[in-house]
Amino acid sequence: MNAPKASFTPRRLITAMLAAGALTGGAQALADDPIKVGILHSLSGTMAISESTLKDTVEMLIEQQNEQGGLLGRELEAVVVDPASDWPLFAERARELLEQHEVDVVFGNWTSVSRKAVLPVFEELNGLLFYPVQYEGEESSENVFYTGAAPNQQAIPAVEYLINQVGIERFALIGTDYVYPRTTNRILEAFLKDEHGVADEDIMVEYTPFGHSDWQNIVSEIRRFGEEGKPTAVVSTINGDANVPFYRELGNQGIDAADIPVIAFSVGEQELSGIDTGPLVGHLAAWNYFMSVDTDENYDFIDAWIDWNDDEEAVTNDPMEAHYIGFNMWAEAVRKAGTTDPDEIKDAIIGVTVPNLTGGYAAMMPNHHITKPVLIGEVQDNGQFDIVWQTPSTVAGDAWSDFLPGSRDLMADWQAPMRCGNYNVATGSCGGSTAAEEAEEALAEE
Amino acid sequence: MRSLLLLWLLVLLVVPLTAHAQPSADDEAAIELLEALDVDSFPAKGEAIDAIVASDDERARGWLQALLDGRLQRADDGRFVIVLDNSGRDWPVEDALSGEDLGEMSRRDLDRIGINNALRNQLRSVIAVVDLYSPNVDQRRTSAERLLGEVDEDLAGPIEALIEEEEDARVRQRLTLALAIHRLEQGDIQAVEHLDGSLHSSARIALNRATSSDDEALAQAATAALANIEQNLRLNRAAETLYFGLSMGSVLVLAAIGLAITFGVMGVINMAHGELIMLGAYTTWMMQQLLPGQPGLALILAIPAGFMVAALAGIAIERSVIQFLKGRPLETLLATFGVSLILQQLVRTGISPLNRTVVTPEWMSGSVAINDALSLTLNRMYVLGFALVVFAALMLVMRRTRLGLEVRAVTQNRAMARSMGIRATRVDILTFGLGSGVAGLAGVALSQLTNVGPNLGQNYIIDSFMVVVFGGVGNLWGTLVAGLSLGVINQVLEPWAGAVLAKIIVLVFIILFIQKRPRGLFPQKGRAAEG
Numbered sequence: 001m002n003a004p005k006a007s008f009t010p011r012r013l014i015t016a017m018l019a020a021g022a023l024t025g026g027a028q029a030l031a032d033d034p035i036k037v038g039i040l041h042s043l044s045g046t047m048a049i050s051e052s053t054l055k056d057t058v059e060m061l062i063e064q065q066n067e068q069g070g071l072l073g074r075e076l077e078a079v080v081v082d083p084a085s086d087w088p089l090f091a092e093r094a095r096e097l098l099e100q101h102e103v104d105v106v107f108g109n110w111t112s113v114s115r116k117a118v119l120p121v122f123e124e125l126n127g128l129l130f131y132p133v134q135y136e137g138e139e140s141s142e143n144v145f146y147t148g149a150a151p152n153q154q155a156i157p158a159v160e161y162l163i164n165q166v167g168i169e170r171f172a173l174i175g176t177d178y179v180y181p182r183t184t185n186r187i188l189e190a191f192l193k194d195e196h197g198v199a200d201e202d203i204m205v206e207y208t209p210f211g212h213s214d215w216q217n218i219v220s221e222i223r224r225f226g227e228e229g230k231p232t233a234v235v236s237t238i239n240g241d242a243n244v245p246f247y248r249e250l251g252n253q254g255i256d257a258a259d260i261p262v263i264a265f266s267v268g269e270q271e272l273s274g275i276d277t278g279p280l281v282g283h284l285a286a287w288n289y290f291m292s293v294d295t296d297e298n299y300d301f302i303d304a305w306i307d308w309n310d311d312e313e314a315v316t317n318d319p320m321e322a323h324y325i326g327f328n329m330w331a332e333a334v335r336k337a338g339t340t341d342p343d344e345i346k347d348a349i350i351g352v353t354v355p356n357l358t359g360g361y362a363a364m365m366p367n368h369h370i371t372k373p374v375l376i377g378e379v380q381d382n383g384q385f386d387i388v389w390q391t392p393s394t395v396a397g398d399a400w401s402d403f404l405p406g407s408r409d410l411m412a413d414w415q416a417p418m419r420c421g422n423y424n425v426a427t428g429s430c431g432g433s434t435a436a437e438e439a440e441e442a443l444a445e446e
Numbered sequence: 447m448r449s450l451l452l453l454w455l456l457v458l459l460v461v462p463l464t465a466h467a468q469p470s471a472d473d474e475a476a477i478e479l480l481e482a483l484d485v486d487s488f489p490a491k492g493e494a495i496d497a498i499v500a501s502d503d504e505r506a507r508g509w510l511q512a513l514l515d516g517r518l519q520r521a522d523d524g525r526f527v528i529v530l531d532n533s534g535r536d537w538p539v540e541d542a543l544s545g546e547d548l549g550e551m552s553r554r555d556l557d558r559i560g561i562n563n564a565l566r567n568q569l570r571s572v573i574a575v576v577d578l579y580s581p582n583v584d585q586r587r588t589s590a591e592r593l594l595g596e597v598d599e600d601l602a603g604p605i606e607a608l609i610e611e612e613e614d615a616r617v618r619q620r621l622t623l624a625l626a627i628h629r630l631e632q633g634d635i636q637a638v639e640h641l642d643g644s645l646h647s648s649a650r651i652a653l654n655r656a657t658s659s660d661d662e663a664l665a666q667a668a669t670a671a672l673a674n675i676e677q678n679l680r681l682n683r684a685a686e687t688l689y690f691g692l693s694m695g696s697v698l699v700l701a702a703i704g705l706a707i708t709f710g711v712m713g714v715i716n717m718a719h720g721e722l723i724m725l726g727a728y729t730t731w732m733m734q735q736l737l738p739g740q741p742g743l744a745l746i747l748a749i750p751a752g753f754m755v756a757a758l759a760g761i762a763i764e765r766s767v768i769q770f771l772k773g774r775p776l777e778t779l780l781a782t783f784g785v786s787l788i789l790q791q792l793v794r795t796g797i798s799p800l801n802r803t804v805v806t807p808e809w810m811s812g813s814v815a816i817n818d819a820l821s822l823t824l825n826r827m828y829v830l831g832f833a834l835v836v837f838a839a840l841m842l843v844m845r846r847t848r849l850g851l852e853v854r855a856v857t858q859n860r861a862m863a864r865s866m867g868i869r870a871t872r873v874d875i876l877t878f879g880l881g882s883g884v885a886g887l888a889g890v891a892l893s894q895l896t897n898v899g900p901n902l903g904q905n906y907i908i909d910s911f912m913v914v915v916f917g918g919v920g921n922l923w924g925t926l927v928a929g930l931s932l933g934v935i936n937q938v939l940e941p942w943a944g945a946v947l948a949k950i951i952v953l954v955f956i957i958l959f960i961q962k963r964p965r966g967l968f969p970q971k972g973r974a975a976e977g
Binding site: 043046048049053177206207208211216217218221227228229244248251252253254257258275279281282299312378380381386387389 | 488515516532535554557558560561562563564566567570647650651654655686687690693694697790791794799800801803805806811812813821823824825826895896897899900901904905936937940941944945946949
């Protein structure tokens with residue numbers, strides 16, 4: 001033993017052994033059969049605009065994980081299918097992923113209607129689905145993990161911000177005519193009237209067809225609605241593409257954010273990349289992540305994304321962060337459980353906590369929703385959002401809204417011994433509620 | 447805050463604007479002022495802004511403007527900088543104090559001093575007050591406009607003085623109105639007279655408030671003035687709805703007029719018509735990529751380019767698919783539907799599934815104010831004009847040129863035309879190219895109204911067929927009248943039925959109409975009707 005060797009402390013020895021282990025682990029990863037990760041996002045059809053970037057995100061995350069030696073010493077392999085924005089096809093493709101490709105986990109879906117379409121498949125074949133988009137709530141499945149925001153993590157705090165910080169007294173709820181805007185607006189209307197005493201005539205609700213491009217009349221109506229002397233805001237659940245002509249018309253009719261701010265739940269960096277945002281400065285969006293978040297984790301993620309796309313202009317958005325969180329949670333649960341078996345993962349993942357991109361942590365709750373901070377951002381002229389407000393701590397996602405009569409008494413808890421997605425605390429039984437039917441009936445009455 | 451403003455005003459009044467000899471606060475004081483901005487709380491920032499206004503530093507306006515634009519930032523070393531261009535990863539910056547060029551800095555090393563809507567309002571008001579004294583008329587106009595409904599006790603005096611001196615009639619009128627609104631809020635009944643007939647919303651809001659005043663005479667006067675204004679407003683609203691309708695109609699006409707040629711005149715059911723529109727829109731985007739910094743020129747050049755691209759694509763479709771399916775409408779429909787899907791996916795994989803940004807040139811954004819209650823959006827006005835020009839040009843081609851004559855001859859009686867020496871195949875190609883090219887023109891115009899993405903065409907194909915069928919197949923005038931009237935009907939229905947129901951009502955109306963008059967508004971008569 002020479003003198004230099006004496007400096008070889010036990011700690012160094014352990015580090016060296018671990019490094020060697022990681023190396024051999026990496027080598028094994030190539031040899032063993034891979035862990036299969038299914039990606040169920042539309043690459044063609046109308047939803048390709050939103051979903052194709054999510055497919056790329058998961059592929060990037062898989063590659064990053066493989067560079068770190070995979071999981072459990074096995075390599076990850078992406079299995080990509082294209083449901084082509086066709087809802088029934090989503091169910092077929094989900095079945096294909098689970099039965100033919102025997103994937104261990106699936107990341108996918110954007111619209112609620114596609115999620116409803118695959119739900120029975122995942123429950124029947126006991127698959128795992130990570131769903132990354134903000135949605136209307138009123139659902140909790142044993143096989144689905146909702147990494148996007150529930151209404152209490154987006155819509156409710158956003159409206160509270162408008163009332164408390166901006167002093168808004170009149171609300172125009174404008175949305176596209178389908179389930180997410182209708183349910184969200186129903187929750188918001190109940191919330192505004194019951195909790196804040198907003199009068200009927202101070203709420204305007206308006207729905208438009210999908211892909212609506214002629215906003216002249218509605219924008220002019222909003223302008224008149226705002227000319228009554230009370231501070232007015234627009235709460236927008238307008239979906240996807242229709243936002244571009246809407247914001248264009250706002251700008252052209254001279255509606256400024258300082259007069260009538262628009263707060264949007266479906267407009268992110270990606271939607272804004274299709275418009276000149278100069279006239280929109282100051283309009284708001286509520287999300288759980290913005291590309292402009294000033295943390296090193298976020299800058300690392302953005303830089304990796306830009307390099308992956310080889311495009312300096314590539315933007316990141318909220319559902320991408322949701323996939324980032326969901327992927328890391330699943331990976332952590334796999335490490336914890338030591339297997340990819342769905343039943344083991346379902347138990348292991350509850351309580352798993354991973355860093356999010358906004359400088360905090362996200363935890364998986366027993367109701368399969370996660371904790372998220374709520375951020376309010378104002379549009380800037382470079383197509384980014386400037387964060388003007390955020391909740392002091394993270395908010396846990398609530399599967400069943402407290403503001404709707406049918407779902408007020410429901411809760412979801414997928415831990416033993418309850419293991420129930422719609423436990424009624426009033427009657428003390430699982431599945432004893434008809435909340436979903438009640439909600440649909442209420443919708444039909446409107 | 448207002449008293450500080452007043453202070454600032456007084457200084458400005460006493461010291462003539464040109465006297466930049468006023469010693470600027472030294473840099474230390476300036477740094478202190480700016481440091482007060484770099485806090486988390488928005489109310490504290492508001493106070494810091496007031497302090498900057500009161501400081502009378504001559505760089506203050508520049509700082510406030512930069513703050514308003516989100517370009518006032520702090521570097522890691524604590525220096526305050528103004529970002530000159532915040533696109534990309536590295537930004538060119540200059541020193542906020544000395545104005546010295548500091549080269550490029552990474553966005554990681556810069557912290558933006560954020561503002562919210564409340565501060566934005568405050569900044570705009572502060573800058574507006576400063577700009578009232580600006581030698582630039584446009585700045586004075588904007589700031590006078592801004593101050594409507596924002597005048598308070600402290601500002602009233604200086605504004606009164608300014609009205610006396612102001613040369614520009616528009617600024618004077620605005621300031622007088624602003625002052626009258628302030629007086630009305632003070633309970634001055636004479637002010638009602640000034641506001642009577644004003645269509646501006648802040649005048650209406652002030653009058654509305656006055657109607658519930660304790661002073662009965664004032665309340666009555668305000669109610670009477672409001673009733674007057676309301677009547678005037680109704681007229682304006684009707685005019686606005688008509689404009690909305692014509693503008694929507696012009697989009698329908700543009701989208702349908704190409705189809706009126708290929709479907710109406712030639713009888714080809716071309717489901718890829720929407721994608722030809724999309725090609726025109728993408729051509730506009732392409733031209734803007736080729737000519738960065740000149741969106742206006744690119745848009746004008748896109749008109750011929752969009753026509754050519756769509757025309758060539760149309761001819762390719764005609765040669766490769768449609769000519770083999772002549773007289774088999776069902777097969778044509780299915781084949782062209784396939785072509786439309788292929789074109790969409792080509793754009794998705796070839797360019798991107800994401801929407802492309804098409805910039806609206808300066809001269810096409812915003813609106814022209816006819817009066818305070820009625821302003822017409824410029825981009826739609828251009829599209830309306832463009833639609834009429836395209837229609838007129840097309841009429842000319844069909845009525846006054848050899849090609850038009852041949853087209854009409856071939857569609858009326860193909861065999862007879864051929865025996866007269868007309869090359870029917872060539873006419874087919876040219877006609878289809880013309881119709882497709884016009885679809886491309888529609889795309890160029892639509893790029894200014896809606897988003898440019900792979901789905902653009904899908905949104906217009908149904909509407910296009912609807913307009914052509916409603917107007918009467920084979921009749922260009924019918925397409926024009928049908929498009930414009932459907933637009934107006936839709937916009938008249940929308941306010942009371944809602945957008946979803948209005949669309950359904952229009953569709954039901956067309957179905958009933960077609961039941962009654964299967965050949966549309968303007969059925970073709972005589973021999974042409976048999977073809």
